[in-house]
Amino acid sequence: MTTPPDLLYSEPEDDLRAAVRALLTDRADLPAALTRAESGDPYDPALWTSLTAGIGVAGLLVPESLGGQGAGHREAAVVLEELGRAVTPAPYLTSSVTATATLLACDADSPDIAGLLTALAEGRRVAVLALPFGTAPDSPLPVGADPVRGVADAVRADVLLVPRQDGLYAVETASPAVTVEPLTPLDLTRPLAAVTVDPGAGLRIAAAPVAGSAVRAGLLAGAGLLASEQLGIAEWCLEESVRHTKDRHQFNRPLGSFQALKHRMAQLWLEVVSARAAARAAADALATGSPDAPLAVALAQAYCGPVAVHAAEECVQLHGGIGMTWEHPAHLALKRAKSDATALGSTGRHKEALAALTDLPAPG
Amino acid sequence: MTDATELRTRVAELIAAHPPSGTGRDDFLRARFDAGLAWLHYPQGLGGLDAPRSLQSVVDAGLAAAGAPDNDPRRIGIGLGMAAPTILRYGTQEQKERFLRPLWVGDEVWCQLFSEPGAGSDLAALATRAVRDQASGDWIVDGQKVWTSSAHLARWAILIARTDPTLPKHRGITYFLCDMTDPGVEVRPLRQLTGEAEFNEVFLTGVRIPDAHRLGGIGEGWQVARTTLMNERVSIGGARLPREGGMIGAVARTWRERPELRTHELRQRLLTLWVEAEVARLTAERVRQQLVAGQPGPEGSGLKLSFARLNQEISGLEVELLGDEGLLYSDWTMRRPELVDFTGRDAGYRYLRSKGNSIEGGTSEVLLNIVAERVLGLPSEPRDDKDVAWKDLAR
Numbered sequence: 001m002t003t004p005p006d007l008l009y010s011e012p013e014d015d016l017r018a019a020v021r022a023l024l025t026d027r028a029d030l031p032a033a034l035t036r037a038e039s040g041d042p043y044d045p046a047l048w049t050s051l052t053a054g055i056g057v058a059g060l061l062v063p064e065s066l067g068g069q070g071a072g073h074r075e076a077a078v079v080l081e082e083l084g085r086a087v088t089p090a091p092y093l094t095s096s097v098t099a100t101a102t103l104l105a106c107d108a109d110s111p112d113i114a115g116l117l118t119a120l121a122e123g124r125r126v127a128v129l130a131l132p133f134g135t136a137p138d139s140p141l142p143v144g145a146d147p148v149r150g151v152a153d154a155v156r157a158d159v160l161l162v163p164r165q166d167g168l169y170a171v172e173t174a175s176p177a178v179t180v181e182p183l184t185p186l187d188l189t190r191p192l193a194a195v196t197v198d199p200g201a202g203l204r205i206a207a208a209p210v211a212g213s214a215v216r217a218g219l220l221a222g223a224g225l226l227a228s229e230q231l232g233i234a235e236w237c238l239e240e241s242v243r244h245t246k247d248r249h250q251f252n253r254p255l256g257s258f259q260a261l262k263h264r265m266a267q268l269w270l271e272v273v274s275a276r277a278a279a280r281a282a283a284d285a286l287a288t289g290s291p292d293a294p295l296a297v298a299l300a301q302a303y304c305g306p307v308a309v310h311a312a313e314e315c316v317q318l319h320g321g322i323g324m325t326w327e328h329p330a331h332l333a334l335k336r337a338k339s340d341a342t343a344l345g346s347t348g349r350h351k352e353a354l355a356a357l358t359d360l361p362a363p364g
Numbered sequence: 365m366t367d368a369t370e371l372r373t374r375v376a377e378l379i380a381a382h383p384p385s386g387t388g389r390d391d392f393l394r395a396r397f398d399a400g401l402a403w404l405h406y407p408q409g410l411g412g413l414d415a416p417r418s419l420q421s422v423v424d425a426g427l428a429a430a431g432a433p434d435n436d437p438r439r440i441g442i443g444l445g446m447a448a449p450t451i452l453r454y455g456t457q458e459q460k461e462r463f464l465r466p467l468w469v470g471d472e473v474w475c476q477l478f479s480e481p482g483a484g485s486d487l488a489a490l491a492t493r494a495v496r497d498q499a500s501g502d503w504i505v506d507g508q509k510v511w512t513s514s515a516h517l518a519r520w521a522i523l524i525a526r527t528d529p530t531l532p533k534h535r536g537i538t539y540f541l542c543d544m545t546d547p548g549v550e551v552r553p554l555r556q557l558t559g560e561a562e563f564n565e566v567f568l569t570g571v572r573i574p575d576a577h578r579l580g581g582i583g584e585g586w587q588v589a590r591t592t593l594m595n596e597r598v599s600i601g602g603a604r605l606p607r608e609g610g611m612i613g614a615v616a617r618t619w620r621e622r623p624e625l626r627t628h629e630l631r632q633r634l635l636t637l638w639v640e641a642e643v644a645r646l647t648a649e650r651v652r653q654q655l656v657a658g659q660p661g662p663e664g665s666g667l668k669l670s671f672a673r674l675n676q677e678i679s680g681l682e683v684e685l686l687g688d689e690g691l692l693y694s695d696w697t698m699r700r701p702e703l704v705d706f707t708g709r710d711a712g713y714r715y716l717r718s719k720g721n722s723i724e725g726g727t728s729e730v731l732l733n734i735v736a737e738r739v740l741g742l743p744s745e746p747r748d749d750k751d752v753a754w755k756d757l758a759r
Contacts, residue, residue: 007650008657242740257743262736269735270666277646302639351635360619360634363626 005284005296006074007277013078019055020082023047028088030329037188037332042089043156051090052123058096059121061104061221067118073221077228077283084232084308087332089189091126091153097225098344099127099161102218106168106206113205116159116170127159127170128152129218130195136345137219137297138353141212147181147196152343154180154193161205161215162197168211171202187339189332220297223344224286227279227300230308233337234272237308237315240330241265244319261318268311275307295357301350308337366404366415368422374401375426389433393469396427402435402468406452410464418656435470438703442514443467443474447522450592454539454580463520463541475518477509477542477566478589482759484511485730488533488586489757492568494525494540503527503540503578505548505571511724515551515564516700518544522592523573524585529755536754537585541577548572558716559696562704596725604652605645610671611678611706611714612641618685625685634685637678644670662739669731672721675706679714686711 009017028047036042052058060076062068069075076097083092103117119125131141133152142148143163154160160178162169171178177198185192206214242265245256255261282300285293312334316323323330341347355361382395396402397411404420406412427434437444444467451463466472483490492507505525515521521542528536542549548571553561580588608616619626619634644667651664683690693712706714722728736742749757 004649004653005646006653007646008653008659238740242742246742253746254743256736257745259733259745262740262742263729263732265740265742266732266735269740270670273663273666274640274643274647274670277650278643280650281646299639299642302635303643351639354639355631355635358616358638360616360631360638361623361626362631363628364623 005281005288005290007280007284009078009280010074013075016055016057016075017078017082020051020057020079021085023050023055024082024086024088028086030087030332033087033089033189033332034326034329036089042189042191043091044089047088048090048123051092052096057092058100058123061097061100062117062121063108066108066114066121068121073225073286074280074283077225077279080225080228081232081235081279084229084336085236087189087233087236087329087336091128091156093222093226093229094128094153095120095126095157098218098222099129100218101221102129102161102168102214103127103205105214105217106210110205112170112203116205125158126153126156127161128154128157129215130154130160130162130171130197131215131219133190133192133339133344134342134346135219136349136353137216137223137294139345139349141215147179147194149183149194150192151180151195152190152192154195155182155191160195160197160202162202163211163215164199165208167204167208168206168214169202170205171197175201177201185339187335189336190339219344220294221286223301223350224282224293224297226340226344227275227282227297227304230304230337230340231272231275231279233308233333233340234268234275234304234311237311237330237333237337238265238268238272241268241315241318244322255318264314264318268314271307271310275304278303295354298350298353298357301345302347302354305341305347305350309334309341312337366413366419368419371401371404371415371419371422372426374399375423375430379427379430379432384430384432390469390471392433393435394465396432397465397468401427403448406464410452410460411468418658435468440467440470440473442476442518443472443520446476446592446595447474447520449595450522450539450588451541451579453591454588456576458576459541459579467520472519473514473517475512475515475521475544475566476592477512477515477521477523477568478592479509479511481508481510485727487589488537489754489759490524490526490537491759492523492525493529494527494538494573496527497572501575503538503573503575505540505542505568505573507568509566509568510554510563512551512564512566513562514702515544515566516553517702520544521566522579524589526754527582527585530753531583532751533749533754533757534586535583537589538582539579539585539588540573541579542568542571542573543577546571546573553698553700555698557719558713559693559698561698561700593726604649607642607645610641610645611675611682611718612638614707614711614714615678615682615685618682625687630681630685633677633681637674637681640670641674641678644674662735665731665735665739668725669722669728669735672718672728675714675718675721679711679718682711683715 056069057079059068060071064070100120103113106113130148132150141163157173160171162171179196181194183192248255278300282296285296315330322328378399382392400413401423402411404412404415405417480490494503494505521544523540523542524537526536527538548569550567552565554563554565555561648667654661694710737744
């Protein structure tokens with residue numbers, strides 16, 4: 001048997017969690033997210049500065065020599081748990097994880113990439129992959145689509161990473177060669193856009209074979225750590241459901257004393273603790289560069305996506321009529337959870353990836 | 365302070381004094397107990413050294429390397445997992461000295477006389493009576509117990525019985541150590557839906573138990589029993605497994621080796637269960653890492669629930685996957701196995717036996733209540749049996 005993954009949280013990870021949670025509790029609770037989403041621009045630039053320049057979360061994957069924190073995927077996963085709990089509108093998954101991991105898998109020492117990585121690590125700039133948000137790590141890249149629909153956080157990006165036949169290009173969104181047209185997303189807290197980039201625009205930062213594997217590495221890191229965001233969403237939904245059903249009385253008893261409801265929440269708790277093990281295994285496999293990483297990521301995605309959706313659906317239902325209102329933030333979690341279940345590859349896609357990795361073939 | 369180095373020295377001394385090649389199995393185990401190397405976290409003189417439990421692996425590895433015989437934790441599971449920790453916590457010095465050594469060595473097998481035909485999940489409703497004989501001070505026990513594994517092999521039993529029916533049900537119970545060879549103890553095999561008699565019914569008629577075999581105070585049996593039950597729940601479902609090490613492994617192997625059995629519908633179920641089994645394995649590994657790190661979390665209380673459901677679903681899938689072969693069963697002859705062995709059996713047996721996984725050691729419904737109340741802090745349902753004398757409760 002190989003060495004098992006480290007599934008616990010280290011003390012520095014606990015400290016990081018406490019710092020991020022304190023900031024989000026203070027500055028970005030769910031009602032605040034709702035207010036901002038309604039304003040048409042869900043992002044809070046001051047919050048992003050506090051997260052990145054203040055706590056340094058954007059540079060966790062980036063080596064210190066490039067201006068990052070030189071930490072790793074385990075730490076970034078803890079940040080995503082917290083961002084998931086608060087359904088925070090921030091381009092963390094897209095820029096600080098997926099785009100950053102893509103650039104790190106290119107020649108990170110080349111001056112162009114190093115400079116961009118430093119800017120991303122410091123939170124001064126935001127980069128996103130110009131791919132539909134549903135793209136799985138093992139899917140063929142849809143290069144040459146025009147426009148590319150469903151690019152997450154493109155409206156907030158300074159730089160697009162554009163995969164083309166002959167390599168990966170960095171294109172400034174401010175350039176006249178780029179059009180970013182906002183779409184109306186199911187998840188109000190993670191904007192989607194249709195992106196058009198003139199052919200030939202931008203700077204080629206990786207040639208074809210490297211570009212393909214680098215994009216896949218970025219998508220793998222994104223999918224693996226998305227599981228931690230899903231864990232955070234599920235945790236918040238369970239805690240809110242428990243809190244509400246303890247307080248709310250019907251039929252002269254607290255709702256939470258009814259066995260039918262208790263069993264549903266206990267079941268959800270089982271799913272949440274299991275999702276935690278799966279998400280930690282994926283983060284650890286990515287952090288250690290384990291050859292098991294594609295399997296650990298597919299496993300975490302196949303499990304955690306449905307758990308977050310189930311938790312959010314239960315949260316709405318257990319809140320009854322209150323859960324159905326725009327005013328109560330449960331819908332933000334539901335919309336994020338349901339979108340996340342398609343993001344970076346659907347549950348079914350990840351199960352197929354697992355089947356290939358574990359030799360469980362389809363009927364002939 | 366005991367450390368790993370000192371323990372290695374003690375193991376070497378034990379091996380030198382009792383070379384495994386020239387020492388009988390039981391004699392070696394007794395010597396190991398006397399050297400304090402049986403269960404390190406137990407007190408000196410009772411098989412331990414008051415040492416941290418985490419160091420046990422040092423001793424076990426050293427003894428295994430020397431080819432020393434081990435006691436058989438599976439065969440003596442109830443004694444080791446339930447009777448011993450309860451005797452350690454509530455027993456008198458005489459009781460500890462009398463019972464722990466033969467229990468650990470396996471000279472004396474234990475069984476557990478808790479459940480009754482009318483008291484399963486509502487265990488505190490039990491009706492077996494223990495009445496004090498004023499002349500001798502002995503207790504005279506009458507009643508019926510059920511689902512008693514190993515009773516036909518057991519020398520001793522842990523027993524709870526009602527000693528005061530005028531008190532509310534949790535308060536009138538007392539805990540005893542019962543000699544299974546006493547006249548009045550009758551063990552009958554209880555045949556289950558698998559065809560086997562893995563458990564027993566135990567009839568107690570005028571069984572005389574000396575007061576010296578009472579464990580804990582009169583009327584305090586429920587608190588004592590809770591120690592036993594907590595240890596039972598810890599011991600079920602905590603084994604460390606490799607990937608595909610549980611029942612999912614058998615199904616996955618059949619899938620790979622028998623392409624003619626594959627259908628699309630079965631594959632979807634197989635993939636879902638493969639994911640859930642692997643995640644359950646990681647969850648158990650996480651619990652294990654928490655224990656090693658000295659940070660036990662509540663996650664362990666969910667493992668039994670997860671494994672029970674998975675065993676049932678996977679074994680159900682396996683019967684269907686096997687098609688015509690799944691229609692066959694190995695043998696309906698009534699047997700009395702000493703151990704439950706899922707891995708060495710066929711799919712039909714696994715399917716049928718796994719139905720017990722969500723009942724034995726606490727039904728899944730009761731365990732979900734425990735998670736909801738103790739972990740999530742949800743309120744209990746209203747109860748009307750707590751302040752009523754047991755004799756006045758509806759039965």
